[in-house]
Amino acid sequence: MNIMIKTALSVAAFTAFMGIAHADGGDKKPVPQGCTELCKSAAIPIQLTVPKICDLKLGASSITLNNAGQGSGTFQVGANAPYQLLVYTDNQTSGINTSVLKNGNNTIATSVTTNGPDNLTLGTLKSEAATLNNLSTYTVNVATTESFGINKPAGVYTDTYRIQVYF
Numbered sequence: 001m002n003i004m005i006k007t008a009l010s011v012a013a014f015t016a017f018m019g020i021a022h023a024d025g026g027d028k029k030p031v032p033q034g035c036t037e038l039c040k041s042a043a044i045p046i047q048l049t050v051p052k053i054c055d056l057k058l059g060a061s062s063i064t065l066n067n068a069g070q071g072s073g074t075f076q077v078g079a080n081a082p083y084q085l086l087v088y089t090d091n092q093t094s095g096i097n098t099s100v101l102k103n104g105n106n107t108i109a110t111s112v113t114t115n116g117p118d119n120l121t122l123g124t125l126k127s128e129a130a131t132l133n134n135l136s137t138y139t140v141n142v143a144t145t146e147s148f149g150i151n152k153p154a155g156v157y158t159d160t161y162r163i164q165v166y167f
Contacts, residue, residue: 054079054165055135063161069108069144075163077138078131084166087114087140088123091159097122098145101157108157109145114138125166 031038059074077085089099089112097114099122100107114120116138118128128136140161 050080052079052081052167054083054167056163056165057135063140063142065142065144069110069148070142072139072141073161074137074139076135077128077163077165078135079128079165079167080132081130081167083128083130085120085126085128086124086164086166087120087162089159089161092122099159101144101159103153103155103157106153106155106157108148108152110159111141111143111145112161113141115141 028041055076055078057076059076063071063073065071077083091100091102091107092112093099093109097112099110099112101110112122114122117136118126120126120138142161
């Protein structure tokens with residue numbers, strides 16, 4: 001019995017020693033031919049940090065409504081990381097996608113919709129996935145929702161549509 005215990009302990013010790021002797025973590029190159037032993041070694045990590053980048057392109061510098069009170073414009077947006085998109089107008093009112101064109105104290109009510117891969121609601125932050133090499137195209141449609149003409153003073157009525165991209 002004593003011989004069996006000694007043999008078992010010897011085999012266990014030999015196995016443990018061989019495992020330690022041959023364990024190299026898999027990150028070492030074999031010893032070059034003509035060399036006998038390694039004196040020292042070191043490792044220098046290599047890394048590259050790609051910053052978050054977004055792109056925003058306007059299709060036109062302004063949206064001009066026609067005589068029927070309708071007009072549209074486009075914009076493109078994209079990013080290399082998930083982002084948040086917010087659209088709103090300076091004269092946004094309390095309704096969903098509603099705003100007004102202003103000329104002094106005079107106003108004309110409008111509907112402002114944003115259609116694209118995801119429809120956007122004025123004043124509501126929308127989460128978007130990274131688009132990488134592609135830009136998402138959105139169309140902004142503006143239409144008056146009340147009559148204008150002889151019942152409104154002459155002049156230029158304005159509003160501003162704003163687009164903000166956040167990480």
